[in-house]
Amino acid sequence: MTDLLRLATAGSVDDGKSTLVGRLLYDTKSVLADQMEAVERATQGGGDPDLSLLVDGLRSEREQGITIDVAYRYFATPNRSFVLADTPGHVQYTRNTVTGASTAALAVLLVDARAGIVEQTRRHVAVMGLLRVPRLVLAVNKMDLVDHDENTYWRIAKEFFGLTEALGYADEDVVAIPLSAKKGDNVVLPSENTPWYEGPTLLEHLESVPVAGADHSAPLRFPVQYVVRPRTESHPDYRGYAGLIAAGTVRAGDEVTVLPDGQRTRVEGIDTFDGELDAAHDGQSVVLRLADDLGIARGAVIAAPGAPEPVTEFDATLAWLHEKPLKPGARLLLKHGTRTVQAIVGAVTHRLDTETLTLDEDPGELAINDMGQVSLTVSEPLPLDDYDVVAATGSFLLVDPQAGDTLGAGLVGRPLVTRPLDLPETDDQ
Known part of the structure; x- marks a missing residue:
């Protein structure tokens, strides 16, 4: 029986994420014949099929240029099975990236080789680091549109490695791959257009990256x-x-x-x-x-005996997911495990600057897609763990007490950054 890798994809609008996922599905023969026929019929102007339609599902949302949910795709090779959480690219739906990344063992982050690292890339990297996604892949896409330029690839890769290092990732847990999802370069098969790249294709990496076995050693x-x-x-x-x-x-x-x-x-x-x-x-x-x-x-x-004493006051790192800003004094519901209690936000102490990966002190509020550190008081004692020790009891949700909407996702004892961002020089390799 082959093992299973859970992965997530993330990227900005028009980075080619849907095409990349479609290419993986198509080249691993995970597409039914009638699905492919529908894509070929829908491809405008004829020519090569638009593989992005395999992911967008020929839905009306495609006309808006965004996908508005987290779609789970299943595919397999002789070596491994995959569950892929395909998250939206639009900045408005960063909250869906949190959902998709929460169970992933690896994340593929796409960038357009012409645009390089953008704000949404930084935000996605921060989400992956916050949720402790163990491994990251930078997919430098659309290399065909920059003439497969090696210097362009290295400039983007080095900036990305600077981000991941600041978030605590080890070198061996991050790789960068130059590819063209539309042309198929370095997705499943090696490309003759990048002779300077000696690393694996994306699928080779996904098939070979170690998958951690079940670890039952955590405290009960x-x-x-x-x-x-x-x-x-x-x-x-x-x-x-x-x-x-x-x-x-x-x-x-x-x-x-x-x-x-x-x-x-x-x-x-x-x-x-x-x-x-x-x-x-x-x-x-x-x-x-x-x-x-x-x-x-x-x-x-x-x-298990020795669990931390339950508390009514604590600090946490929070990903704020709602259009209405979070401000001190807000009265919300906090869902922890199977328990829901009343909570008051005491202070918003820090906000993550996604450009520099530094913390802004006393920002006053958290806006949608912001990540920050807050203090909370709850109406009943909660048995909280540090997220790094026991993720299930070191995490919680904040809920609107009237509408029941999920407003934010919180982690206990999880720092946003491990050191200030120090981007490497990019004028050479």
């Missing part, structure tokens, strides 16, 4: 979704706690702490629809039976 975090009390004749005293294991491994007999109250108990059994288990790990939905009859309700977290 089990947000309780539902209390199970069937009250049947065969199980008159049954009480279990259902949910999805967010992190770690749980075994029958383990000592656990129930948060936020801090009660200690032991796991008596692990039940599933298919029967009882000796152990279960993150990603599995189970019912835990505990040795003691405790007052546990939805929203509690069953955790």
Whole structure:
């Protein structure tokens, strides 16, 4: 069985992202014959098929030049299977990039070789760094429109490497590939037009990049979704706690702490629809039976001993996703795991300048697509972890209490930048 790579794409409008994804689907033979026939019919002026139509889906949104949702594409080669989160390019939909990148093990960021690194590129890199997407690929697209100029490629690549270094990426986790999605150069097959490039094609890199195996070593975090009390004749005293294991491994007999109250108990059994288990790990939905009859309700977290003390005041890094700015004093709802509490924004302490990757102090507010650092006070104690330790309990959403819209995505203990931006010289290689 081949392994699976989850990846996301991001880029500005007209960088050729839809064409690149279409090229990958077409060249890996992941397109049905009737889909290809529809693309050939819709291609204006005849000639080579417009592969971007495979992604845009022949929808009316294409007329606006933007795609307005996160579309998931599935394709496979003999070596690996792929799930690709195809996110919109328009600046208005940066929030969709956050969604697409949240589960990705690799991100492909496109730039137009004629335009180079632009503000939206910087914003996308910052999102990927903030969400700890492990690996990045810079796809310098439309190289055919700059005569496959090597100096143009290196100038863009070196600026990109400066951005990723400032965000804490190691050299081996970032690659740059010169390509032409429209012509197929260095997408699946090596191009004769870039003899100066000796690296892999995009597909070769996607097939060979290491995919981390399941890591169940994190401390147990089990947000309780539902209390199970069937009250049947065969199980008159049954009480279990259902949910999805967010992190770690749980075994029958383990000592656990129930948060936020801090009660200690032991796991008596692990039940599933298919029967009882000796152990279960993150990603599995189970019912835990505990040795003691405790007052546990939805929203509690069953955790390994040693979990951080629940808090009502904390600082966090926030990606603001709504048109209405976030200002101090805002009263919102905060969703953490299976629990929702009231929250007040105490201060907006910093905002990320995406041009320089420096922090503006005391900006006063966060506008749509801004990333910044805020202080929050919540109505009930929350069992928060640092995002780098346990992502599931180190992240949260801010929600509009009236409309129910998601307003922002927050991370605990995750710095926006690791050092000031120091772009390299670009007048030589």
